Amino acid sequence: MATKFKIKKGDTVKIISGDDKGKTGEVLAVLPTKGKVIVKDCKIAKKTVKPSEENKDGGFVNKEMPIDISNVAKVEGE
Template structure:
């Protein structure tokens, strides 16, 4: 059975632990099976992209990575 969380997609949260501690952002995706969230603009990593039809040159793209739900707190208001 899936856990119930007080945070949901679209909520504004504050990062309370980790490299991005103190930043605030909007939850853009929930990963309930892993107890993680993806927050817009937080925990951004550079990912290498292989050349493809959509992106013929390949290169790098900045991508938000999941953060454990215990490391975020909902911002009231």
């Protein structure tokens, strides 16, 4: 039951509620089944990474987390 959204990948949006309220950023991905979007440089979480072939040391990586689509508004005039 995926709903149709007016926000697409590549659009510029403004965050209207939450910790990052007032920030603007580009939409990196839309998750229609969950009703969420991932916005560049917003809602950053520090994730632990286990050592692997491409990342020998492991450690921490900063990653954008999904934001509910009702908490973002499309910026007009592009």
